[in-house]
Amino acid sequence: MFIMSEDSQRTQGRDAQSSNIMAGKAVAESVRTTLGPRGMDKMLVDSSGEVVITNDGATILEEMDIEHPAAQMIVEVADSQEEEVGDGTTTAAVIAGNLLGEAEDLIEQDVHATTIVEGYHEASEIALEAIAEQVQEAEVDDDVLTQVAESSMTGKGTGGLTAESLAETVVEAVRHVEGDEKVARDNITVHTQIGASSNATELVPGIIVDEDPAHDAMPAEVEDASIAVLDVELGVRTGDVDAEYAIDSIDQLNAAIDAEESEVRGYAETIAESGADVVFTSDDVDDRISSFLANEGVLVFENLSNNDAGKIASATGARRVGALDDLEEDDFGAADRVGAENYGDDDLAFIEGGAAADAVTVFVRGGTEHVVDELERAIGDALDVAATALESGEVVPGAGATEIAIADTVRQEAAGIEGRKQLAVTAFADALDVVPRTLAANTGQDPIDALVDLRSAHESEGRAGLITSGEDVTIDDPFEYGVVDPADVKREAIESATEAATMIVRIDDVIAAE
Numbered sequence: 001m002f003i004m005s006e007d008s009q010r011t012q013g014r015d016a017q018s019s020n021i022m023a024g025k026a027v028a029e030s031v032r033t034t035l036g037p038r039g040m041d042k043m044l045v046d047s048s049g050e051v052v053i054t055n056d057g058a059t060i061l062e063e064m065d066i067e068h069p070a071a072q073m074i075v076e077v078a079d080s081q082e083e084e085v086g087d088g089t090t091t092a093a094v095i096a097g098n099l100l101g102e103a104e105d106l107i108e109q110d111v112h113a114t115t116i117v118e119g120y121h122e123a124s125e126i127a128l129e130a131i132a133e134q135v136q137e138a139e140v141d142d143d144v145l146t147q148v149a150e151s152s153m154t155g156k157g158t159g160g161l162t163a164e165s166l167a168e169t170v171v172e173a174v175r176h177v178e179g180d181e182k183v184a185r186d187n188i189t190v191h192t193q194i195g196a197s198s199n200a201t202e203l204v205p206g207i208i209v210d211e212d213p214a215h216d217a218m219p220a221e222v223e224d225a226s227i228a229v230l231d232v233e234l235g236v237r238t239g240d241v242d243a244e245y246a247i248d249s250i251d252q253l254n255a256a257i258d259a260e261e262s263e264v265r266g267y268a269e270t271i272a273e274s275g276a277d278v279v280f281t282s283d284d285v286d287d288r289i290s291s292f293l294a295n296e297g298v299l300v301f302e303n304l305s306n307n308d309a310g311k312i313a314s315a316t317g318a319r320r321v322g323a324l325d326d327l328e329e330d331d332f333g334a335a336d337r338v339g340a341e342n343y344g345d346d347d348l349a350f351i352e353g354g355a356a357a358d359a360v361t362v363f364v365r366g367g368t369e370h371v372v373d374e375l376e377r378a379i380g381d382a383l384d385v386a387a388t389a390l391e392s393g394e395v396v397p398g399a400g401a402t403e404i405a406i407a408d409t410v411r412q413e414a415a416g417i418e419g420r421k422q423l424a425v426t427a428f429a430d431a432l433d434v435v436p437r438t439l440a441a442n443t444g445q446d447p448i449d450a451l452v453d454l455r456s457a458h459e460s461e462g463r464a465g466l467i468t469s470g471e472d473v474t475i476d477d478p479f480e481y482g483v484v485d486p487a488d489v490k491r492e493a494i495e496s497a498t499e500a501a502t503m504i505v506r507i508d509d510v511i512a513a514e
């Protein structure tokens with residue numbers, strides 16, 4: 001008897017488990033070589049030939065277009081990591097893959113999936129407590145924030161720029177939008193512009209939009225700007241229907257033209273008299289109006305996207321105005337400077353200082369598209385970790401030291417756990433070793449030797465990570481080298497990896513419709 005369509009496919013029991021586990025492991029494996037400061041980049045080419053070169057776990061997994069449902073769950077681990085804390089995506093995916101690998105071994109030894117799931121959950125609780133033990137006591141100040149930002153960018157394609165100088169820009173940006181409790185991360189934008197060396201990357205106290213003035217004769221710069229943001233078509237009103245007028249004398253034609261002229265002039269005068277010296281509008285501006293306003297020294301940008309208009313309004317404190325009759329000084333926003341600048345083929349409008357300076361923009365420069373794109377991702381991660389660390393005030397040692405310490409605690413606690421669940425708890429600790437092992441492998445070291453050395457250094461010295469500094473790779477206390485990660489990045493990685501791995505392990509029946 002068929003209860004499903006004959007074309008649907010069903011895999012059950014061990015087969016289902018092992019195929020899901022294999023798929024999940026394969027995905028994690030695919031990003032392994034990118035982990036850490038000596039991680040390699042990947043070049044991804046999509047079906048239309050578009051090329052992305054990156055070291056970022058979440059970006060790689062997103063671009064890979066993965067279809068297998070279990071594999072997709074590992075991609076989601078990276079996604080949620082990116083979403084929640086902005087960094088540690090490779091770490092999370094790699095841990096998830098190893099939790100699956102360890103689970104596979106346990107299943108082969110006839111440990112039931114439910115036992116594995118329980119053991120993993122228990123181990124992850126222990127791990128989270130162990131993370132708390134690792135938190136650095138010193139206050140998270142600018143130096144620590146710079147270290148966090150720098151650690152997250154080390155080894156990324158920063159186009160020749162040192163991670164250090166970029167880290168300072170990142171910390172400045174985060175401090176700029178810091179509130180009493182939260183960091184207004186959304187008020188930081190990263191704007192990329194190719195055509196200069198990445199050294200020219202700078203922090204702009206305000207926002208940047210891709211726009212050029214509506215008229216060539218307009219001033220390229222306005223200081224102490226009163227800014228109007230309009231959603232009004234500035235031109236002769238055109239009806240929705242095409243109307244034709246029969247004109248049979250020159251006088252009538254002149255009258256029609258005069259009427260139009262005076263309507264247009266009316267708009268221009270209203271704006272000029274309102275006192276606004278910079279206008280951003282989401283709609284068209286008639287050339288005659290532009291030319292009139294140019295004469296009056298008003299700088300106008302037309303056809304803004306709704307998004308940009310909104311951004312400018314909220315940054316400068318302007319109220320968007322939908323009808324010219326309503327335009328009042330109260331509606332104006334303010335900025336110390338609005339400037340129209342030209343970069344090669346691109347025109348940019350800078351809205352800086354004054355009220356606009358509640359928002360900041362990291363203006364990223366670089367020689368090529370690929371450089372600025374990867375720089376943008378690296379800076380995005382660094383902004384996220386610096387914001388996360390500033391908000392929570394908690395950082396832990398990087399370079400594998402935290403994972404070594406957690407694994408050690410989990411192993412010790414495992415001894416007190418009864419039954420086969422103990423095996424799962426120990427397996428969880430073994431899975432965490434993947435981080436230091438991979439950091440070692442990616443620096444060309446023997447992963448087993450490195451793991452052994454790290455464990456004994458942890459035993460005797462306390463904190464021990466595999467630190468890359470310049471050309472050297474040493475085992476030492478990461479705090480001494482400023483290699484730190486936000487505690488929340490580690491927590492999130494453990495939680496999301498555990499969640500995905502246990503979910504995959506629990507599945508023993510896959511039914512796929514045709």
Ligand code: ADP
Pocket residue numbers: 034035036037039056057087088089090091092151152154397398399400435439466467468469483484485
């Ligand atoms: P992820 O996507 O997980 O953030 P990364 O490629 O950014 O992957 O690597 C992050 C790992 O690299 C973290 O474990 C971090 O502690 C480690 N790391 C950062 N800087 C150094 C360093 N100088 N030496 C060794 N490890 C480092």
Ligand code: MG
Pocket residue numbers: 087088089152381
């Ligand atoms: Mg990272």
